[in-house]
Each structure stands twice: as C-alpha cells, then as structure tokens.
Amino acid sequence: MTSRPGGTERTRGRRLADRAVTETAALHAVLDAGLVAHVGVVDDGQPFVLPMGYARMGDDLVLHGSTGSRLMRCLAAGAPTCVTVTLLDGMVLARSAFESSMNYRTAMVLGVARRLDGDEELAALRALSDHLLPGRWDDIRPPSAKERAATMTVALPLAECSVKIRTGGPDDDPADLVDPMYARTWAGEVPLEASFGTPVPEPASAASPVPRYVSQWGRA
Amino acid sequence: MTSRPGGTERTRGRRLADRAVTETAALHAVLDAGLVAHVGVVDDGQPFVLPMGYARMGDDLVLHGSTGSRLMRCLAAGAPTCVTVTLLDGMVLARSAFESSMNYRTAMVLGVARRLDGDEELAALRALSDHLLPGRWDDIRPPSAKERAATMTVALPLAECSVKIRTGGPDDDPADLVDPMYARTWAGEVPLEASFGTPVPEPASAASPVPRYVSQWGRA
Numbered sequence: 001m002t003s004r005p006g007g008t009e010r011t012r013g014r015r016l017a018d019r020a021v022t023e024t025a026a027l028h029a030v031l032d033a034g035l036v037a038h039v040g041v042v043d044d045g046q047p048f049v050l051p052m053g054y055a056r057m058g059d060d061l062v063l064h065g066s067t068g069s070r071l072m073r074c075l076a077a078g079a080p081t082c083v084t085v086t087l088l089d090g091m092v093l094a095r096s097a098f099e100s101s102m103n104y105r106t107a108m109v110l111g112v113a114r115r116l117d118g119d120e121e122l123a124a125l126r127a128l129s130d131h132l133l134p135g136r137w138d139d140i141r142p143p144s145a146k147e148r149a150a151t152m153t154v155a156l157p158l159a160e161c162s163v164k165i166r167t168g169g170p171d172d173d174p175a176d177l178v179d180p181m182y183a184r185t186w187a188g189e190v191p192l193e194a195s196f197g198t199p200v201p202e203p204a205s206a207a208s209p210v211p212r213y214v215s216q217w218g219r220a
Numbered sequence: 221m222t223s224r225p226g227g228t229e230r231t232r233g234r235r236l237a238d239r240a241v242t243e244t245a246a247l248h249a250v251l252d253a254g255l256v257a258h259v260g261v262v263d264d265g266q267p268f269v270l271p272m273g274y275a276r277m278g279d280d281l282v283l284h285g286s287t288g289s290r291l292m293r294c295l296a297a298g299a300p301t302c303v304t305v306t307l308l309d310g311m312v313l314a315r316s317a318f319e320s321s322m323n324y325r326t327a328m329v330l331g332v333a334r335r336l337d338g339d340e341e342l343a344a345l346r347a348l349s350d351h352l353l354p355g356r357w358d359d360i361r362p363p364s365a366k367e368r369a370a371t372m373t374v375a376l377p378l379a380e381c382s383v384k385i386r387t388g389g390p391d392d393d394p395a396d397l398v399d400p401m402y403a404r405t406w407a408g409e410v411p412l413e414a415s416f417g418t419p420v421p422e423p424a425s426a427a428s429p430v431p432r433y434v435s436q437w438g439r440a
Contacts, residue, residue: 040267
C-alpha cells in the first residue's frame with residue numbers, strides 16, 4: 001500500500017508516485033522521529049481520532065493507555081485501526097495559492113492490534129519510555145503490579161503501511177515564473193523546527209542537576 | 221462533549237475533569253495555534269486518518285484537497301468525520317514510568333462536513349492561506365477557474381467538540397517522593413518548542429529579500 005486513500009493535506013495535483021516511498025527504512029525513520037501518533041477507531045460508524053504517545057518495537061507499533069479508556073478497549077478487542085504519524089517540516093511558498101504547500105513526512109499503519117501481557121507488555125512499556133524519554137528508564141520506578149493492572153498495552157504490526165514525504169521548494173506554474181505581477185514574488189521554503197527547551201524542574205528537583213540524557217535530547 | 225472517548229495518550233489514571241476544557245475560547249485557541257489536523261473517515265468499516273492543513277473560519281473548520289482525493293470525496297459526500305488537532309508542548313518526567321506523561325493541547329471535532337462553492341469556497345481558500353501562510357495572500361496569484369475546478373473545499377461546523385489540555389510538572393506518587401531510591405531522581409518538564417527556521421529561497425528568489433510577513437512568523 002503506497003498512497004491510499006490520497007488527499008494528504010495540500011496535495012492538490014501533487015498526488016504523485018515520487019511522494020510514495022515504500023521502503024521499510026523510510027517507514028521506520030518516520031516512526032522513530034515522531035512522538036505522537038493519531039489513532040483512529042470506528043464506533044457505530046463514527047470515526048474517532050485521538051493523539052497518543054507511541055513507540056516502534058521491531059516490526060510492531062506499540063500503544064498504551066488506561067484499561068478504562070474506550071479507545072484502548074476498542075483496540076484490544078480487535079477493532080480495525082489506522083495509526084498515523086506526521087512530522088511537519090516546513091511551509092512551501094509558491095507564487096500561486098494553488099501551488100502553495102507544506103513539506104512533511106507521514107506514515108500510516110492500518111490493521112488490527114493485539115493486546116500484550118507479561119514480559120511482552122513490560123518490553124513494550126520500556127520501548128515507550130525509551131522512545132519518548134530516551135535514557136530515562138534506569139532512573140525511574142518501573143510499573144508496579146497495581147499500575148500494570150491499570151494499564152492496557154497493544155501492538156499493531158507494521159504490515160499494511162504507507163509513507164509519504166514532501167521535500168524541497170515550490171513547483172510553480174511556469175506561467176507564474178514569467179508573469180509581470182508574480183515573477184518577482186519571493187518563493188521558497190520556510191523550515192519548521194522543533195527542539196527541546198530549557199528543562200523546568202519541579203520544586204524538589206530545583207537544586208538537582210538536569211540528567212545528562214535530557215540535555216542530549218535534540219530530537220523532536 | 222468533553223472527554224469522549226477518553227484514552228488520549230499517556231492519560232492512565234489522569235482522565236480527570238480538569239483536563240476537559242469546554243469553553244469555545246479554548247477550542248478556538250487550539251485550532252488557531254495548530255497547522256495540521258488529522259482527519260478520520262471510515263471506508264467499509266476501516267478507519268483512515270490523514271494529515272491535512274486546515275483553518276478555522278468563524279464557527280467552521282475548513283479543509284481542502286484535490287477533487288481526485290478519496291478523502292475529500294468522502295467528506296463532501298457527508299461521511300461522518302473526526303478532525304483532531306494536537307500540539308505537543310513538552311515531556312513530563314516523573315519518578316515513575318506510570319506517572320511519566322506529556323503536556324499537550326488537543327481539540328477534536330466530530331460531525332459531517334458540507335462542500336463549499338462560489339464565494340464561500342473562495343473565502344475558505346483565503347482563510348486557509350491566511351492561517352497557514354499569514355500575510356501571503358496579497359503576494360500570490362489567486363486560484364484560477366481551472367485550479368478551482370480541481371479543488372474541493374469543505375466546512376465542518378464546530379458543534380460537537382472537545383478540548384483537552386495538560387500543563388505543568390509531574391504528579392508523582394507520594395511514596396516515590398520519599399523513596400530512598402527515587403526521591404532524588406530529577407523530575408520536571410522538558411518543554412518542546414517549534415519555530416520557523418531561516419527561509420530557503422528557490423533559485424530565482426535568491427537575490428530577493430524575504431517578505432516581512434515571513435520574518436514575523438513566530439507561531440508554530
């Protein structure tokens with residue numbers, strides 16, 4: 001699956017094969033770069049789309065939440081899902097509204113998740129921590145039995161997936177490049193950059209040094 | 221609607237009323253701060269979640285895409301949709317895995333969109349440009365009749381909506397605050413910040429100054 005069902009953001013006239021990158025490496029790169037997924041499920045014909053932290057664990061995408069969460073119960077019960085991760089990389093300024101666009105990387109995974117338990121669930125919780133908070137696991141208390149009982153963890157196989165990527169500047173209409181009114185309009189790309197800011201300690205940590213692994217978080 | 225169906229990211233044990241903010245002002249603030257929405261539709265029981273640029277136009281959320289897009293055709297045909305906008309504001313580092321979390325703002329809009337045409341469609345296209353590329357509209361060529369014919373624009377009323385917001389530091393388990401092993405673990409929030417980088421001109425614009433409105437884009 002490479003580009004179903006189309007219609008990704010400002011794709012007007014751009015739904016081209018060169019945006020459909022099927023390689024597993026590209027899929028993993030997008031999933032490993034993102035922090036939040038948008039998870040879709042259907043309830044009585046109504047779609048629901050919810051943001052969740054996630055992690056890739058080998059060839060699975062793992063999610064977790066409260067056992068009281070309707071979304072998690074739907075997923076654990078085998079409801080078809082679509083999990084989409086999008087990184088917005090910049091705005092593309094063309095000389096026309098029509099060719100204005102965005103640069104982005106997006107991965108979509110379709111399928112049915114399965115609930116994890118035991119060691120497999122613990123490995124998924126660790127994978128979530130390692131992905132979202134790299135280096136943190138050894139400093140914090142692992143989940144207790146009671147906390148484990150209140151948590152539901154599922155894995156969605158990376159089987160039916162698509163990746164779409166747009167990079168670079170605008171693809172202006174050739175006529176606009178020689179138009180007396182618009183040829184001189186500045187055109188190009190304005191990158192969008194995400195970064196971690198200065199850590200804010202809670203009161204009891206005010207005098208403690210920020211952990212080295214946190215200082216090294218450059219990703220976002 | 222304030223918190224259906226629950227399960228938003230690391231909400232384990234946190235699905236509390238204080239995260240459900242129902243005011244219209246909060247909804248508008250989240251929608252006006254975001255750039256990409258994740259749009260869910262259902263096709264034969266399978267949810268699809270796709271990223272799209274969007275804008276708020278009064279009490280509607282507007283989307284546009286190619287007339288050839290399956291998603292846009294679904295929306296224009298009156299398929300139930302869920303449009304979710306999420307801004308990730310930071311990582312929350314607690315002393316336990318269970319209380320580790322994220323700070324975020326998310327808005328979810330459920331409903332059925334209607335296709336726009338004529339002046340209403342043009343106003344929506346302008347609203348999209350003004351939201352995604354503030355200040356740009358007067359510098360660029362508006363959509364031609366042919367481009368308009370290739371574009372489908374829909375409006376989703378902001379009627380059935382929810383907003384959830386998490387801010388601040390960790391809510392540690394009191395026992396962890398006095399635990400000999402974990403009490404000294406640094407805890408707090410690491411903000412995540414997005415900003416626009418240095419504009420990259422396409423070759424023909426290399427000698428032109430970057431427009432003032434672009435230099436002023438601080439939002440993201």
